[in-house]
Amino acid sequence: MAELVISSRGRAPEGVLIPPPDKSISHRALLGALLALGTTTVVGCSRALDVEATRRAIAALGAAVRVVDGTTLEIRGVGPTGVVEPDEVIDVGNSGTLARLVLGVATLVPGMVVVTGDASVRRRPMDRVVLPLRALGATIRARWGDRRLPAVVVGSRIRGGVQTLPVPSAQVKSALLLAGLGASEPLTVVEPVPTRPHTEELLETLGLRVERATLPEGQHMVRLTPGTPRTPGTVRVLGDPSAAAFFVAAAAATPGARLEVRGLYLGPTRTGFVEVLRRMGGEIELLGHETLVVRGSSLRGTTVGASEVPSLIDEVPALAVAFALARGESRLSGAEELRVKESDRIETTAAMLRAFGATVTTTHDGLTVHSGAGRSRGTLTVDSGADHRIAMSAAVLACALGQAARVQGAEWIATSYPGFLDDLVRLCAVEAEMVEGR
Ligand code: S3P
Numbered sequence: 457m458a459e460l461v462i463s464s465r466g467r468a469p470e471g472v473l474i475p476p477p478d479k480s481i482s483h484r485a486l487l488g489a490l491l492a493l494g495t496t497t498v499v500g501c502s503r504a505l506d507v508e509a510t511r512r513a514i515a516a517l518g519a520a521v522r523v524v525d526g527t528t529l530e531i532r533g534v535g536p537t538g539v540v541e542p543d544e545v546i547d548v549g550n551s552g553t554l555a556r557l558v559l560g561v562a563t564l565v566p567g568m569v570v571v572t573g574d575a576s577v578r579r580r581p582m583d584r585v586v587l588p589l590r591a592l593g594a595t596i597r598a599r600w601g602d603r604r605l606p607a608v609v610v611g612s613r614i615r616g617g618v619q620t621l622p623v624p625s626a627q628v629k630s631a632l633l634l635a636g637l638g639a640s641e642p643l644t645v646v647e648p649v650p651t652r653p654h655t656e657e658l659l660e661t662l663g664l665r666v667e668r669a670t671l672p673e674g675q676h677m678v679r680l681t682p683g684t685p686r687t688p689g690t691v692r693v694l695g696d697p698s699a700a701a702f703f704v705a706a707a708a709a710t711p712g713a714r715l716e717v718r719g720l721y722l723g724p725t726r727t728g729f730v731e732v733l734r735r736m737g738g739e740i741e742l743l744g745h746e747t748l749v750v751r752g753s754s755l756r757g758t759t760v761g762a763s764e765v766p767s768l769i770d771e772v773p774a775l776a777v778a779f780a781l782a783r784g785e786s787r788l789s790g791a792e793e794l795r796v797k798e799s800d801r802i803e804t805t806a807a808m809l810r811a812f813g814a815t816v817t818t819t820h821d822g823l824t825v826h827s828g829a830g831r832s833r834g835t836l837t838v839d840s841g842a843d844h845r846i847a848m849s850a851a852v853l854a855c856a857l858g859q860a861a862r863v864q865g866a867e868w869i870a871t872s873y874p875g876f877l878d879d880l881v882r883l884c885a886v887e888a889e890m891v892e893g894r
Contacts, residue, residue: 459891460847460866460877464835466855466886468710468752469703473717473883475695476873477502477527481654481721483510483553484630485691487561488658489531490514490539491637494687498529501693505871506551513558516542517565535684536637541567545606548573550798550871553627555605556585560631562609563594564638572606576842581796582607585631588619592643594635616641616682620675623793624766626651626725629678633659636680643680650676651766652725661688694721694746698845699873701729701774703883704750706852708738709781713752715883720746728767729775732760736782755782757825762790769793773849776805780814780829781856789822797843798868804841808850811838812857831857840865844872851876855884866890 482502487510489496501507503526511529515521518540520532534540539561546562546569548554555577562569572578583603589596592614598607616639621628629645633655636643653668656678660666662685668678700717707715722745730740730748736755743749755778760768768775772794779786794801802823806816812829836854838861840847847866854861867890869876881888 457865457893458867460851460863461889461891462851462854462861462863463887464858464860466858466884468713468856469707469715469852469883470713471715471883473700473703473715473879474719475700475717476504476875477693478696478721479504479506479698479872480553480652481693482507483557484654484658485693486510486514486531487557487634488662488685488691489533489687490517490519491536491561491634492533492662492685492687493535495530495532496687497690498531499527499690499692501527501529502696503527503874505549506554509547509549509551510554513546513548513554516544516546517561533687536564539564541565542569545570545572548577550574550576550868552577552580552798555580555582556627556631557634559585559589559596559607559609560634563589563612563614563635565609566611568611569609570606576798578605584623584625585628588621588628588632589614589635592617592619592632592635613638613640615639616643618644618646620646621648624649624651626654630655633678633680637682637685639682642682644677646671646675646677648675649763649766650725659685661691662686695719697721697726698770701771702777702848702852703879704740704748705729705733705774705778706856707750707752708733708740709755709778710752710856711754713750715750717748717750718746720748722746725767728764729771732758732764732768732775733778736778757782757784757786759786760788765791765793770845772801773805773808773845776809776825777849777853777856779825780809780812780853782828785824785826787822787824789819792821799841799843799846801843801846804843804846807841808838808846811836811850812853812859829853829857831859835860835862837862837864840868842868844868848873848876851880852884855880855886
């Protein structure tokens, strides 16, 4: 266990932020490189622990991985028919995304693949991916009535066909599409609302035929025609909006702050938090395609409902920081998926805000911030709930308030944002250190 100790001399983030490479896209770039024929150079790959687990997984499945420098990797792929049976269990660590995606890839392996993860991932629902893969013809079993890792996949490519997902999940859609590379006929995945399209975009980059359409009832469909993926040569990963969101939210909610975020991925379904902050009165401007300029102002509370949730699912703890700094009440609903993230994020977000003096109530699918956070004397203690996003939200909120704080369980930050402490110290002009062993 590590504690992030933050002094009372912080301020809201100011200056220029180059966020870490996008985690979702990095996972997919690595898996795509494994499944493509030829050598792929991934430039600007995330060094988050979650993505390191993906790097180990693709090596175990047959890719030759050479690290050119810290964030540039050269990967010789094997194609969907060349993936090999790993010698060992695949350990996804804390990564729910890798857990789901690799189960899809495992259907391509002529042999047996066992997938497990840390205690948090082993509590997360896997039936959402196990059941549709099985319905498409895979031989797959998981612990606890198919609901939990470990899971076992035994050499069984899927048929094609149509799968309609009950829960909007980019991870499940991606697992099916990756499995679809081995299908005997085209595979169509229908999702209730559009989720992040990184896997579809990647498969297109690899030269495959992917059709996408919005259906009359608002659902979204992706149709993959199986084929041989070929490397595009280089895949470049832009900055992670979900990592930038902590600093953006705290800056937007603090009058006088000015923050510029460069090199950011701002594609569809990832910027819902920017829309919400703007609705709260936030001054956030897009410069070109990859830069956001944030000018801090006094925000007012807002309401966020189910239709917006898929576009900001990972940004709720960061948005909660803005809720706690705003005037008036803010309410979130339709977000029951947060209960099965790295922590029960409805409860851990509420507990984090309460530690800063906010009045928060929770419901089965959301929360209401009735009154905001304030500065208090002495040093606050906040628990991350073993969740990287809660730890980072607490840290930026402490800085924005000039509040001394100890964030317990801060070691989880490295699962997504290993450079967070450096960026916090620089942008918030604060003394902060990671203290091990508490
Ligand atoms: C992700 C999808 C989302 C998100 C997760 C990353 C992805 O999960 O919360 O952090 O990379 O596909 P769900 O698919 O469960 O919505």
